[in-house]
Amino acid sequence: MAKMQAVRGMNDILPSETPIWQHLEGCFARVVKSFGYSEIRFPVVEQTQLFTRSIGEVTDIVEKEMYSFEDRNGDNLSLRPEGTAGCVRAADQHGLLYNQQQRLWYQGAMFRHERPQKGRYRQFQQFGVETYGMAGPGIDAELMQLSSALWQELGISSHVRLELNNIGDAEERRKYAKALGLFFADHRDVLDSEALRRLETNPLRILDSKNPDLQSIFDKAPLLADFVSDKSKCHFDELLSLLDAAEIDYVINPKLVRGLDYYNSCVFEWVTDALGAQGTVCGGGRYDGLVEQLGGKPTFAAGFAMGAERLVLLLEGLTNVADSLSKRADVYILVRDVDCISAAQALGKNLRFHLPNRSVVIHYGGGKVSSQLKGAVGAGAQFACIFESKQLKESSSLRLRKLDDLGESTDCAIVDVPDKLAKLLV
RNA sequence: GUGACUGUAGCUCAGCUGGUAGAGCCCUGGACUGUGACUCCGGUGGUCGCGGGUUCGAACCCCGUCAGUCACCCCA
Numbered sequence: 152m153a154k155m156q157a158v159r160g161m162n163d164i165l166p167s168e169t170p171i172w173q174h175l176e177g178c179f180a181r182v183v184k185s186f187g188y189s190e191i192r193f194p195v196v197e198q199t200q201l202f203t204r205s206i207g208e209v210t211d212i213v214e215k216e217m218y219s220f221e222d223r224n225g226d227n228l229s230l231r232p233e234g235t236a237g238c239v240r241a242a243d244q245h246g247l248l249y250n251q252q253q254r255l256w257y258q259g260a261m262f263r264h265e266r267p268q269k270g271r272y273r274q275f276q277q278f279g280v281e282t283y284g285m286a287g288p289g290i291d292a293e294l295m296q297l298s299s300a301l302w303q304e305l306g307i308s309s310h311v312r313l314e315l316n317n318i319g320d321a322e323e324r325r326k327y328a329k330a331l332g333l334f335f336a337d338h339r340d341v342l343d344s345e346a347l348r349r350l351e352t353n354p355l356r357i358l359d360s361k362n363p364d365l366q367s368i369f370d371k372a373p374l375l376a377d378f379v380s381d382k383s384k385c386h387f388d389e390l391l392s393l394l395d396a397a398e399i400d401y402v403i404n405p406k407l408v409r410g411l412d413y414y415n416s417c418v419f420e421w422v423t424d425a426l427g428a429q430g431t432v433c434g435g436g437r438y439d440g441l442v443e444q445l446g447g448k449p450t451f452a453a454g455f456a457m458g459a460e461r462l463v464l465l466l467e468g469l470t471n472v473a474d475s476l477s478k479r480a481d482v483y484i485l486v487r488d489v490d491c492i493s494a495a496q497a498l499g500k501n502l503r504f505h506l507p508n509r510s511v512v513i514h515y516g517g518g519k520v521s522s523q524l525k526g527a528v529g530a531g532a533q534f535a536c537i538f539e540s541k542q543l544k545e546s547s548s549l550r551l552r553k554l555d556d557l558g559e560s561t562d563c564a565i566v567d568v569p570d571k572l573a574k575l576l577v
Numbered sequence: 578g579u580g581a582c583u584g585u586a587g588c589u590c591a592g593c594u595g596g597u598a599g600a601g602c603c604c605u606g607g608a609c610u611g612u613g614a615c616u617c618c619g620g621u622g623g624u625c626g627c628g629g630g631u632u633c634g635a636a637c638c639c640c641g642u643c644a645g646u647c648a649c650c651c652c653a
Binding site: 154159210211212233261264266268276277279345361409428431434455456457458459460461522524527554556558560 | 578579612614644645646647648649651653
């Protein structure tokens with residue numbers, strides 16, 4: 152039988168890569184906590200209906216990217232392609248949205264059956280934040296401040312920029328879509344097949360097209376801004392002044408239309424030029440109608456999600472974090488003769504008790520001392536404890552070697568090793 | 578889902594117009610002033626992604642398939 156391999160688009164994260172992931176997860180957890188958000192966890196699998204009703208029937212995600220299946224009861228289930236729908240469902244089901252405000256965060260795997268590419272995978276990790284019950288632009292601004300704080304923490308601020316747009320409410324967008332539809336219907340001859348299809352389903356998405364022939368008529372197309380109500384404009388303007396006051400730079404991108412139907416009012420993306428075609432590192436906005444649409448009470452809502460793989464790619468490109476995080480051991484215990492193993496393990500236990508934040512590794516691979524020392528250096532240890540049968544029996548001591556450029560070593564009574572290392576470890 | 582390019586030891590790659598495979602790193606054994614970081618010598622490791630076909634003979638040509646990269650598309 153041929154060697155088993157991972158399912159296409161689903162990646163292993165190897166020991167050499169996990170430190171950077173842990174770093175990312177740690178930074179996110181810290182920032183989110185500093186803003187007072189609470190963690191929520193919800194299932195990877197939901198009723199397919201939850202996603203089709205929230206994300207939108209005619210979106211690409213629902214039409215061709217969901218992992219859907221019938222379970223043994225005949226229920227139609229899907230692997231979550233994004234987090235917001237499940238979060239709303241969970242929060243509403245347990246009464247978290249009843250006359251109260253919530254600031255929630257989550258982290259987890261999402262699934263979309265797309266063609267894999269750098270920064271785009273079929274199983275991918277998202278960090279997400281969702282807030283409920285807050286109507287004003289303050290919370291919108293907070294979401295951008297929070298993400299901005301994370302970029303700062305990660306040291307990638309100069310590699311991302313904020314783009315935003317006001318897409319109005321559902322009714323305003325319907326009117327706009329109608330006007331757009333009429334406009335494009337007059338220019339049927341220039342539309343490509345994809346655009347023609349969208350003319351019937353979701354004319355707004357035609358504006359996303361990168362087809363140069365289409366771009367040329369976009370200039371003459373009606374503008375969403377002309378259909379947006381004064382109330383919505385006011386919200387957006389207030390948001391902009393809050394961002395100005397918080398000294399967060401942004402670019403208004405009138406073509407920014409998010410791919411999920413539930414968004415309204417202000418939407419935003421953090422984008423980078425460093426990742427090729429998959430440049431969106433974080434995306435979100437308001438979705439005031441979604442809770443009601445899923446059967447709850449009308450509830451103000453706003454949130455965002457970011458792609459962990461893309462952030463990891465950015466961090467790897469910077470090469471500043473990896474090395475310092477990948478150390479496995481502080482102290483490495485070498486066993487020159489096999490009859491020293493129990494003594495080595497006893498010392499290990501003792502050291503782990505006295506130096507609770509340090510890592511102690513014992514070598515069981517055999518081999519000569521020189522190669523064991525190599526392993527000690529490879530593990531990033533500062534000290535090696537070398538057990539030798541003769542020395543152990545005669546004097547209950549071992550050889551303590553410092554693994555720096557000088558490599559000085561001294562004999563040391565085993566009982567004194569913990570205190571000595573406590574002083575010497577940097 | 579569409580197109581282009583790629584797929585040789587654990588890693589990075591070489592292999593000229595087809596004649597059944599090589600280097601560096603890594604690992605390992607040894608030498609060297611004991612017990613790592615320098616140097617020298619030796620060794621392990623590949624049915625050349627997989628399956629067909631053409632040929633006396635294919636890593637190299639053809640077809641299919643799987644996987645990766647990039648773009649389209651989509652979005653995080």
